[in-house]
Amino acid sequence: xxxxxxxxxxxxxxxxxxxxxxxxxxxxxxxxxxxxxxxxxxxxxxxxxxxxxxxxxxxxxxxxxxxxxxxxxxxxxxxxxxxxxxxxxxxxxxxxxxxxxxxxxxxxxxxxxxxxxxxxxxxxxxxxxxxxxxxxxxxxxxxxxxxxxxxxxxxxxxxxxxxxxxxxxxxxxxxxxxxxxxxxxxxxxxxxxxxxxxxxxxxxxxxxxxxxxxxxxxxxxxxxxxxxxxxxxxxxxxxxxxxxxxxxxxxxxxxxxxxxxxxxxxxxxxxxxxxxxxxxx
Numbered sequence: 001x002x003x004x005x006x007x008x009x010x011x012x013x014x015x016x017x018x019x020x021x022x023x024x025x026x027x028x029x030x031x032x033x034x035x036x037x038x039x040x041x042x043x044x045x046x047x048x049x050x051x052x053x054x055x056x057x058x059x060x061x062x063x064x065x066x067x068x069x070x071x072x073x074x075x076x077x078x079x080x081x082x083x084x085x086x087x088x089x090x091x092x093x094x095x096x097x098x099x100x101x102x103x104x105x106x107x108x109x110x111x112x113x114x115x116x117x118x119x120x121x122x123x124x125x126x127x128x129x130x131x132x133x134x135x136x137x138x139x140x141x142x143x144x145x146x147x148x149x150x151x152x153x154x155x156x157x158x159x160x161x162x163x164x165x166x167x168x169x170x171x172x173x174x175x176x177x178x179x180x181x182x183x184x185x186x187x188x189x190x191x192x193x194x195x196x197x198x199x200x201x202x203x204x205x206x207x208x209x210x211x212x213x214x215x216x217x218x219x220x221x222x223x224x225x226x227x228x229x230x231x232x233x234x235x236x237x238x239x240x241x242x243x244x245x246x247x248x249x250x251x252x253x254x255x256x257x258x259x260x261x262x263x264x265x266x267x268x269x270x271x272x273x274x275x276x277x278x279x280x281x
Contacts, residue, residue, distance in 0.1 A: 025271040026241065028264055029070055029249040029278060032191050032257025034175060037115035049179045049187070051115050059184045060120055063279075067125040070278050073245035075126050076237055077118045078252045079136035087118075091134050094123045122251050135240050137250075139232040143225050144218070148211045151218035157211065164207050171200075185279070192275055197258040230259040238267075247273075 036051040050056060079087050090113075093099040103113040113119060118134070126134050152161050178187050190196060204223045211219025233256065241248055250260060264270045 025269055026245060027070075027247045027273045028237075028270045029067070029072060029247070029273045029275070030192070030257055030260055030264065031188065031249065031251045031275055032197070032254035032260075033117045033121075033188060033251060034179075034191060035253060036117045036120055037111045049184070051120055051184065056184045060124060063121065063185065063188075064125040064128045066278050066281065067249065068128045069281050070247060070249070070273070072125075072129055072131070072247050072249040074133075074135055074241060075122050075129075075131060075249045075251065076135045076137045076240070077122045078138045078256065079118060079134075080138050080140060081136045081233075081236055084136045087134060087136050090119070091123055091126065094119070095127050099123070117251060125249070135236075137233045137236040137240070137252075139229055139236070141225060141229045141232075143229070144222055148208065148218050148222045151212040151216050155211075155213040155216065160207065160211060164203075167203055167207060189276055189279075191254045192257065196254070197261055200255055201258040201262070227259065230256055231263070234260060234263045238269075 034049065036049065038048040051060075077087075090099065093102050099119070100114065103110075107113045122134055149161075152164075178190055182190065204226060209219050209223045211222070233252070237248070237250060250257075252260065261272060264272050
C-alpha cells in the first residue's frame with residue numbers, strides 16, 4: 001500500500017512538473033516557406049511565385065503586422081550562420097530605409113536580394129517589431145543525393161527509383177498548383193499543415209532511407225545528412241535564444257520546418273506556435 005501511495009505521489013509530481021514546463025516553454029512561431037526567389041536548388045522544381053506583385057506585397061504587410069502582435073524577441077532565418085556580419089549589414093541598411101536602393105546599385109540583376117523571404121518577410125517583420133538584429137542559422141553540408149541515385153542503380157532498385165521520381169514530380173505539381181490558384185498567405189498556411197509536413201519528411205524514411213544494396217547504407221547516409229544539417233541549425237536556435245526570451249520566430253524552407261517541428265515537439269523548453277494561430281489574433 002505504501003509503495004502504491006508513493007507511486008501515485010510520484011506520478012502526481014511528474015504531471016505537475018510537466019505542466020509547469022509546458023506553461024513556461026518559449027513560444028516558437030515556426031514558418032516553413034517556399035523560397036520566394038526560387039533559386040531552383042530543391043529536388044522539386046517549382047514555378048516562380050510573383051512575390052513582388054501588389055497583392056503579395058499587401059499580404060506581406062499584413063503578415064508582418066500580425067507577427068509584430070506575436071512580439072518575437074528574436075527572428076531566425078536560413079542564412080549561413082558564419083556570415084552573420086553580412087546579414088547585420090544588410091539589416092542595418094533595411095532599418096534605415098536604404099536597403100533596396102543599395103541592392104539595386106550593387107546587385108541590379110540578382111533577384112535573391114530583392115525577393116528572398118529573408119528580405120521580404122523576416123526583415124519587414126523584424127523592423128516592424130523593433131528588433132535590432134536578425135539571426136542566421138543555416139549550416140551548409142554536402143548532401144550526397146547523386147551517390148544515392150548511383151547506389152540505387154547499382155542495387156537494381158528500379159521500383160524504388162521510380163517511386164522517388166514520382167514523389168518528386170508529385171511535390172512539384174502540388175506546389176505549382178498552389179501557386180496558380182492561391183494567394184501568398186494561403187500557400188504559406190498550406191505549407192505549414194501537419195499533412196504537408198508529414199508528407200515532406202516522410203519521403204526520407206519511406207523511400208530514401210532504404211536506397212542501396214543490403215550492405216550499402218547510402219540511403220541512410222543521405223537521410224542522416226539531412227537530419228544532421230537540421231540538428232545543427234536547431235542547435236543554433238537553442239544557443240542563440242537567451243533565457244529571458246519568451247517568443248521566437250523561425251523562418252526556413254518548408255523541408256527544414258518539417259524537421260524543426262519534430263525537434264521542438266521533443267524539446268521541453270519550446271512549444272510551436274503556428275502561423276494560423278498568429279493570423280487569428
